Amino acid sequence: MSYMPAKSPRPGNGNPKRTMTAQLRALGNTVAIMATVFMVLLVAFVWMVTAINKKSAKNSDDTTAATTATSATIPEDSTSDTVATDTTAPETTPEPTQNEGTHASYPEGTKLIALTFDDGPCEFTPQVLDTLEKHGIPATFFLLGQNVTGTDPQLLQRMLDLKCEIGNHTWSHTVLSKVDENKAYEELQKCDQALMDKIGQKATVIRPPQGAGLANPGLLKYALENREFCINWNDISCPADWQKPAMGDAHYTAQHVIDNASSYDCVLLHDSHKSTVESLDEMIQGLKDKGYVFVTVTQLLEATSDKIGIEEARAKGWTDAVEAYPGGPVYGVRYEYSSNKYFFGKKSY
């Protein structure tokens, strides 16, 4: 059986009702065309404004970075620095410049270091933030989800305001080498959920308690799914502040880090230890005097990751770093078993 489509009523056939309908339809078409043209113009306008804003923001960043890099070579007593008129202002970390739009880079020879604080937030965390603010530097806090739940969101917000990075240290400090895949995944997920509830964002990096369980499939799965990469720390510069002689001795703690630090180090500290918190002013000043620039973990990894790529890491036999994320978004960076140089990862977008 053939199908005959119904004929559309033709406009202008003399029927006033039909004529009005046709006119309305024509008017509707005109409005639709005008609306489309308007939308196209609006989109083009928004695109142009966004492009202009981006360009001016980039220029501003470049200027800031260039100014900072230049002022670093000017002696402190120089009067030619026309930018820093307020000599009491805390020193700020040079902003990294963008290298071909991929990852941050610093001027050649810049000594970078990342201070990290595990197990917080806790009663001494505000004091840590005071010291960081005084020195105008960022750090990275690997937080426990169960501590986050009882924390004033303003404290966490203050971390972000000071350009610190927030890391995931599991919900309850569970050692991930001792639990199965599901438990490891849940521990990391619950910590991030606690952060989401407080500040509306997840962690950006993971440090498993005791640096253990890096090969746990639950950790790897979670890290990949959430694009959080894992990092441990350098043993050499680590003062082991959870035991004597560092624990209870702020001066020892500070000097251990100052004497043993090397560029690209990731220093493990705990804001849960009073003596560590009390060591920070001396530690930071000592590192500054040796020319260190303080960065977050992500900034550190972004700055170092192109120094050793995945193939070189594989050639060196850094199998943990490479095999943990075969083909994934994270790859090995400067990990050496012999010196316990730190672990893996670079985000790849």
Ligand SMILES: [Zn+2]
């Ligand atoms: Zn811990």
